[in-house]
């Protein structure tokens with residue numbers, strides 16, 4: 001069986017997890033901070049906060065940026081539903097903007113049109129998605145966001161190790177915090193770095209970083225510099241030595257338990273060591289698909305290997321997509337479709353979205369198919385995939 005994506009777990013990973021299990025902490029131990037620091041160094045951000053999964057990470061980002069009833073946030077319809085749902089968790093309103101048919105990313109021109117169509121202050125933020133591993137040009141989005149006083153949450157789940165090149169020619173890694181207020185990643189097994197479940201938020205903003213640490217653990221703080229209740233109350237007596245007692249902590253916000261565990265962090269640290277090799281292999285696979293299918297009239301949407309693309313997915317647009325998908329399945333090749341446009345999910349239709357609202361996204365959905373793409377896909381397996389597709393069309 002050849003799936004569209006899968007994790008790569010090595011002996012080294014297994015040893016790392018086993019060692020962590022023998023340690024003192026299963027959760028809330030020092031391995032989590034170690035993973036956060038190493039992940040931040042890999043991405044190039046100041047701070048990183050490990051979270052129980054990518055969806056919870058998005059939820060905390062929306063909370064930290066004060067999304068609430070009436071808050072309007074713009075995102076793309078071609079993404080995993082969580083990119084939009086995080087706004088709804090906080091009672092905010094999701095406003096979709098159509099994609100660019102070439103890049104499949106949210107179209108900045110559509111976002112501009114939206115912003116210009118309403119009085120300033122209507123929208124609060126944008127959630128661009130580095131879809132399939134292709135980096136959004138966040139420099140351009142940041143400029144727009146500043147003009148309209150918007151925050152940016154970058155959904156970089158598909159793109160750890162991806163980057164775009166800014167107007168000065170500098171490589172800007174996805175999630176490095178230079179343009180977005182907050183960026184999020186997922187460590188679900190189909191993503192680049194696997195820890196079972198897991199997620200990460202990266203940022204360069206210290207205030208947001210501190211807020212996220214609290215929200216991750218019930219909104220509780222143990223930092224006596226920010227305690228709000230009196231010493232008398234905390235000690236339970238007026239007879240105290242002027243310090244908060246050692247047991248004392250405060251719940252200051254309505255947070256959650258969205259913590260990560262130490263054995264997952266150990267796996268994450270081990271996985272991180274292979275991350276660069278994984279990206280290189282993914283780019284090789286992409287180059288080979290490109291060579292195999294270029295100039296074939298029934299396959300669209302192909303471009304040669306794109307600089308900075310992290311290739312979480314390799315997507316082509318094809319004629320007779322349904323037949324191809326079923327044919328591949330019969331040969332035990334499990335291609336996948338990314339994504340069914342989010343605005344046409346029954347939940348979002350219920351909120352008023354309808355067909356033809358996002359014509360480019362809806363058109364894209366009719367023909368797109370994601371081919372097997374993961375570092376351990378062998379040349380032999382990729383040949384089988386390619387030949388099966390070529391035979392199907394001939």
Ligand SMILES: *Cc1c(COP(=O)(O)O)cnc(C)c1O
Pocket residue numbers: 053054055056079080082083129155157158185186187188197198199
């Ligand atoms: C995987 C994914 C998420 C959610 O991550 P989980 O860890 O599965 O909760 C969010 N956004 C995108 C684009 C994703 O691909």
